[in-house]
Amino acid sequence: MAHVVLAGGGTAGHTSPLIATAERIAEADPSGTLAAVGTARGLETTVVPAAGLRLELIPPVPLPRSLTPELLAVPWRLVQSVRQARRILRQEAADVAVGFGGYVSLPVYLAARSLGIPVVIHEQNALPGLANKVAARFAKLVAVSFPDTPLAGAEYFGLPVRRGIAELDVDGRRAAARTGFGLDADRPTLLVSGGSQGALSINTATLGARAALLAAGIQILHVLGPKNITETDVVVTDDTTGARYVPVGYVEAMEDAYAAADAMVGRSGAGTVMETATVGLPVIFVPLPHGNGEQARNATFLVAGGAGVLVDNADFGADRMRSEVLALFDDPERLPAMRAAGRALVPPDAAGRLAARVLQIAERS
Template identity: 65%
Template sequence: MVSVVMAGGGTAGHTSPLIATAERLRALDAEASIVCVGTPKGIESRVIPGAGLPLEMIPPVPLPRSLSPQLLTVPGRLAGAVGKARGILKTHRADVVVGFGGYVSLPVYLAARTLGVPVVIHEQNAVPGLANKVAARFAKLVAVSFPDTPLPGARYIGLPVREGIVQLDREGSRDEYRRAFGLRPEGPVLLVSGGSQGAVAINDATLAARKELLAAGVDVLHVLGPRNLPDDAETITDEQSGARYVPLGYVDHMEQAYAAADLMVGRSGAGTVVETATAGLPVIFVPLPHGNGEQAKNATFLIREGAGRLVPNGELDGDRLRDEVLPLIQTPERLAEMSAKCSGLVPADAAGDLARAVLDVARKDA
């Protein structure tokens, strides 16, 4: 029996490809033992058990982005997390470690290195994070979502997405999911989401443009992020047009929101970029302006092909959102053209390809 330990957490950008790959591993080898490693701070504490996967916890070790007294505490905390990860790998007799980046992955990578357990890494962004940069030096396989990701020995596999997104029939399931979200069955629907944690700039611009969008007959499904949803949030219906504004904190199955929508405004995290391209949903991307600049680069191939649009975060306000959304969402032919251009831009079975590669590594080193 193959034993696979998977590490990734913090945001949906790390947990979603992990879950997608785990699903395919189970489909390929029903007897495989799979355990996931996360930290109590990330969304993995909820979404990984929710996907039916066992989860072990290690303490988080965030790395400061600048010189500060906190930097002095990193070696001790990292050593403690590595020790905890070693115990998990020993207990589960790991044949392979699969990591998806984030704070939780580095201690697991280092623990695997000390125990001689082979490591497979997957980097979801066009610009790699620190944990995967470190592990790429000794990993058996370095898999990437985008072909130009600068990691040594990188193999372009694509981003694993859940089977529900790969098999999504947007047109066929549109009515069902519009009803489920409380949207009108007819008329244009705009989906707004800043990712699993939400995005204040996108939320503020949406609220500023809400009245005009509703007056124009556009329903808005607004996923604000769990911490950004007001206690008194409620559906608003425009008296003249009948259009509805539906606020939510989080959506567990984003394919349902993709099916309900005609157009999306959102961040360009790798998950959003690849999932919407797979689903054929046109997007106006507003890249996160912080970090390594990976979000702007993630969406480059879609923008280049005319399958998406990009608005810099600093230029987004209610007027700009309205001016970007209305001309598109009120022109079904343009949306259909953008949707068609998504076809074939991302690998069709990245989750399956990665899962097969993981099993190959585990069996060769067993």
């Protein structure tokens, strides 16, 4: 019976693999205990309890990206958060601490190390965050989503994803998924999604390319993001081909959208990259142009392996979208080849394998 404490939060990029791994740990060790650590300002306050996990909160320790007065407060905040993390680890009698990055993870890593509790880290992005860079120096296991993540001792696991995605039967589910969205079950289908919040540049390009793609007989499922959809976003049908454009604000089960699609246009966050590769969905990636360039880096191995296409956000207008999408759908051999390439590049069952290693380390502690 293992006592496991998991840390991660802020965004879905940290909470989703945490939840996927926790579910598999619970399946493998039903008599053990699980607790998650987060902060009050992150997504974890809703999604972690919704997944049936107990959530303990500690103060966040955001790290300024530049030399500002805020930087002077970091040491004191970190000390306070580490104290809280130590209390939780003792309270849970933790055998192992598993971190998925984000502000909350560093205090937990440091607290675990001070108590002699083994640390396991999982890094979602191709470019690692500061917390995982620090913990990689003393962690028992450094698991990464991408094959070229620059962390010492990294082992390529892939990204832990929900069973619904990891075990998705695309061929068996495709017809029902399409009709569930109001699409034709037998028509070539493009999925467009900028992530849970949508992406303005992708949405704008899609509206500009819509008429040409529908005229080519390609139906479109467009996930605009819940804040971006309005009453003007309505179903559009091409009078000649009958192809439909179906706009939605949000999709609760993305595996349905993945199953419905022959190809996708989207950002290249770690979740999107690894989920689409897992299910074998070819993607035209349009990386978010901000940050440290991690989104472009995330997609590199799939593009190099023939499983995706990368287009700079500044170059992605309606004309470029039309030409890239038509190039995929006009070549009958290209999409199947990209599907196979994506699946071959991603290790299977990352959540299950990570859960097994966590429990092995807990047993030895």
